Amino acid sequence: MYKPALQFQNVSFAYEKEKLPILQNFHFHINEGEFVSIIGHSGSGKSTLFKLITGLEQPADGIIFLHNQQKSHRLGQVGYMPQQDLLLPWRTIVENAALPLEIKGVHKQKAHSQVLALLDEFGLKGVENSFPSALSGGMRQRVSFLRTILSGSQILLLDEPFSALDAITRLTMQEWLLAQWQKRKETILFITHDVNEALFLSDRIFIFTETPTSKLEEFEVPLKRPRVLKDLNMPAVIELKDHLVDVLRARVKV
Numbered sequence: 001m002y003k004p005a006l007q008f009q010n011v012s013f014a015y016e017k018e019k020l021p022i023l024q025n026f027h028f029h030i031n032e033g034e035f036v037s038i039i040g041h042s043g044s045g046k047s048t049l050f051k052l053i054t055g056l057e058q059p060a061d062g063i064i065f066l067h068n069q070q071k072s073h074r075l076g077q078v079g080y081m082p083q084q085d086l087l088l089p090w091r092t093i094v095e096n097a098a099l100p101l102e103i104k105g106v107h108k109q110k111a112h113s114q115v116l117a118l119l120d121e122f123g124l125k126g127v128e129n130s131f132p133s134a135l136s137g138g139m140r141q142r143v144s145f146l147r148t149i150l151s152g153s154q155i156l157l158l159d160e161p162f163s164a165l166d167a168i169t170r171l172t173m174q175e176w177l178l179a180q181w182q183k184r185k186e187t188i189l190f191i192t193h194d195v196n197e198a199l200f201l202s203d204r205i206f207i208f209t210e211t212p213t214s215k216l217e218e219f220e221v222p223l224k225r226p227r228v229l230k231d232l233n234m235p236a237v238i239e240l241k242d243h244l245v246d247v248l249r250a251r252v253k254v
């Protein structure tokens with residue numbers, strides 16, 4: 001039996017009253033433990049959706065439920081990982097990762113030992129006392145993901161987390177993220193512009209196809225788990241990829 005992790009019911013939202021709304025009577029729901037990706041052209045409203053989920057913005061109308069509960073104050077209840085790692089350059093890796101625990105009032109020493117216990121799993125053993133500038137892009141994103149996990153939230157919003165990485169590091173990070181998700185079972189919402197990335201990672205893919213949006217177009221990924229990158233060569237996946245690209249191209253004005 002599926003349990004909803006996040007639901008939007010009849011949500012409307014515009015940045016300014018006189019402007020075209022981004023969402024109008026918008027419905028959306030994802031289940032606990034799902035991995036879903038959201039794709040859409042630039043400016044379609046992906047980050048706005050995340051701002052509404054985190055509570056940085058509030059809907060003009062409608063209700064947002066987290067784990068079946070109506071929540072108007074959602075700040076701090078979902079984990080958010082931005083495109084840029086936003087690690088504090090003057091804090092060491094352990095100090096950066098421990099930040100959400102310290103904010104919650106966990107004693108510094110206890111917070112640090114909680115981080116240290118996870119460093120190996122996150123491929124960060126040996127760099128705990130380094131500063132972010134000494135780490136590769138992939139390592140910095142793993143610190144950022146560790147910090148997001150330590151927020152303790154069961155719903156994680158990842159906003160194009162791998163877009164700044166080189167192609168090979170990006171593929172390695174995708175495999176690593178899937179392994180982490182399969183172990184931890186959080187619910188993940190992942191924004192990407194990369195159709196292959198969405199197909200490899202997700203149970204379902206949602207596309208913003210209109211503005212204002214009332215419903216995202218939804219596609220189920222025809223792949224079982226565990227997955228390997230070569231699964232993307234399967235005919236059903238290639239067919240879906242072609243279709244997704246057509247849907248996205250139909251929305252792009254050049």
Ligand SMILES: Nc1ncnc2c1ncn2[C@@H]1O[C@H](COP(=O)(O)OP(=O)(O)OP(=O)(O)O)[C@@H](O)[C@H]1O
Pocket residue numbers: 015016022040041042043044045046047048049
């Ligand atoms: N703070 C704001 N005030 C006014 N308008 C905004 C604000 N933030 C975003 N917008 C507008 O809302 C629309 C949706 O923006 P949003 O950032 O959600 O798009 P996106 O799909 O995340 O784009 P990208 O892929 O480029 O990050 C755009 O037209 C954008 O210009």
